[in-house]
Amino acid sequence: MTWYAFLGALEQGFLYGIMVLGVYLTFRILDFPDLTVDGSLPLGASVSAVAITHGIAPFVSLIMAFAAGFLAGVVTALLNTKLKILHLLASILTMIALYSINIRIMDGPNISLLREKTILDPLASFGLPGYLASPFMFGAISIGVTGMLIWFLHTELGQAMLATGDNPQMITAQGVNTHNIIILGVGLSNAMVAFSGAMIAQNQGASDVNMGVGTIIAGLASVIVGETVFGEKTVTRACVAALIGSIIYRIAIALALGIKWGRFSFTPSDLNLITAMLVIAALVAPKIKEKLQAR
C-alpha cells in the first residue's frame, strides 16, 4: 500500500467515522437497529450541496445537514415509539421516504460541487496540498465529534440514554420517559450520519442520491471491527473504538481492492458483499465460540 493510498484510506476512515459513531449510538447504546442511515447520509449530502450551491458557507451547510439528519431520525423514532411500528420497519420506511425527499431537495439525482467552496478551502489556502489537507481537517473534526459524544454519554442525559438501551424498565422506574430518550438518541445518531454525509459530498465533489446504499452495513462492520481490535469495556473506549474501527475498515477495503489472484481482482461493487459477509461472521463468531467452549 502506498503512502498516498494510506492517506486516502485514513481520510475516508475519518469521514465515515462520524457516521460509524452514529451507528454505534443506535445499534449498541440504544439497541435500536436503525436503517434510516442509508437515507440520512445522502440527506446530509443533499442539504449541504444545495446550501453550498446557493452561496451558503460550507461550514454552515454542515450544521444544516446535521439538523436535517436529526429530523429524519426523529421521524423514525416517532414511528417506533408513538405509532408502535417495529424499529427495523420504521427505519426502513423513513429510509425509503428519504430517497424521494433527497431527489426533491436536489431537484434531481445528484449535484456536482466541483467548482464550489468546501470546508477544505481554508486549509488549501495555507498552501497545504489536498492529499494532506483532507485527512488533517476531517481527522480534527471527527476526533472533536468523538470527544463530544463521549462527554454527552457521561452527562445525566447520556447516562439515562445508556440505561434506556440496557434496561428500559429500570430507567422508567427512575422517572425517565424512554420515548423521549429514544427520539433524542435516534435523532442525534442520524444527525451525525447526515453530518458525515455532508463532509463526504464536499470531499468527493458531488452529492448523489445513491451514495447511502450500504451505509448501515459499513457502519456495523466498523463498529464490530473496532470493538474486536480496541475493546469496549467503557463507553469512552467503545467510542474511540468506533472511530478506529472506521479507519481500519477503510484501510482493509483499500487493501482488498489491491488484491490480485491471476486474472481475478475485487471491484468496488464487490464491497457490499464482502462487508455483509464480514458482519455475518462477526455476529455469528461469538455464538460458535460459546458452543465450542460449552463442550
Next chain:
Amino acid sequence: MILIESITKFFNRGSINEVLSLNNISLTIRQGEFITIIGSNGAGKSTLLNCLAGTYFPDEGKLTFNGNDITQWPEHRRAQFIGRVFQDPLLGTCAALTIEQNMALAHKRGDRRGLGIGVKRRDRQLFREKLKILGLGLENRLHDRVGLLSGGQRQALTMIMATMVRPDVLLLDEHTAALDPKTANQILELTQSLVEELGLTTMLVTHNMNQALISGNRLIMLHMGKVIMDVKGEEKKNLTVRDLLARFYEVQGEDFSPDRMLLIQP
C-alpha cells in the same frame, strides 16, 4: 395517602383468554402503613402493584395520590413518588453501568436530567455511606459494572436505589422470591430497617405467609382479584398462618383440615 377506588383490570379483554385480574378493588393506604399482600397465583397481587406504578392502566376505577388524580399518569411520571423493587434482581439495576452510575441515576429519580455530569464527585461520599449499610463491601467497588454482581447484591443495591430519594410509597413485588433463603432473609431485614428508619409507606407482595405475618402493620389477602382479608394493628399481630389458611379455604368453599398445615413450611 393513596386512594384506590373500584379498580378493575382485565387481561386479553374480549378474547377467549380473558382474565379478570382485579375485580372492583377499593383500598385506602395511609401514610406510614406497611402492607403485606398475600394470595395464591393469579390472585392479582402483582397486577395491583403494577396498576399503582403505572405499568398497567386499569380498565375502570380511579387512583388518587395525595389528592391528585393519577389514573392517567404514565409510569415514568409516577416514578417521582414511587420507589420500586422487582422480583427479578436483574430488573432493578443496569448491568452495563457501574455501581456509582446506577446510584447517580437513582439519585435523580423524578428530577429533570440535563447536561450536567452524570456522577458528581460530591455524591460519591453519599453513595459510599449508603452502600456501607449493606455490609457487602460494595462501597469499595463503585467503579465495577453492576453486571459483575450476584443477584442478591443487585437486589440489595436496588433496595438502596429505590430509597435513595425518599419515596412516598415503596412497592416491593416479591423482591426476595428469586433469592436463596439466606440472601432472602438479609434483603428482608434490610427492607425492614430501611422502612422503619425512613418511616416509608410500603406495599410488599409475597408468597410467604410467615413473611407476611412478621413484616408490616397491615395484611391484605387477595383472591380472584378481590380483597378477602384486610387486617391491621393488634389484630394483625395476633394473626397466625392457621388463620390465613382457614380464611383461604373458606373462600374457596373447602373445609380447612389441620392436615393442610403439613403442606406449608413452618
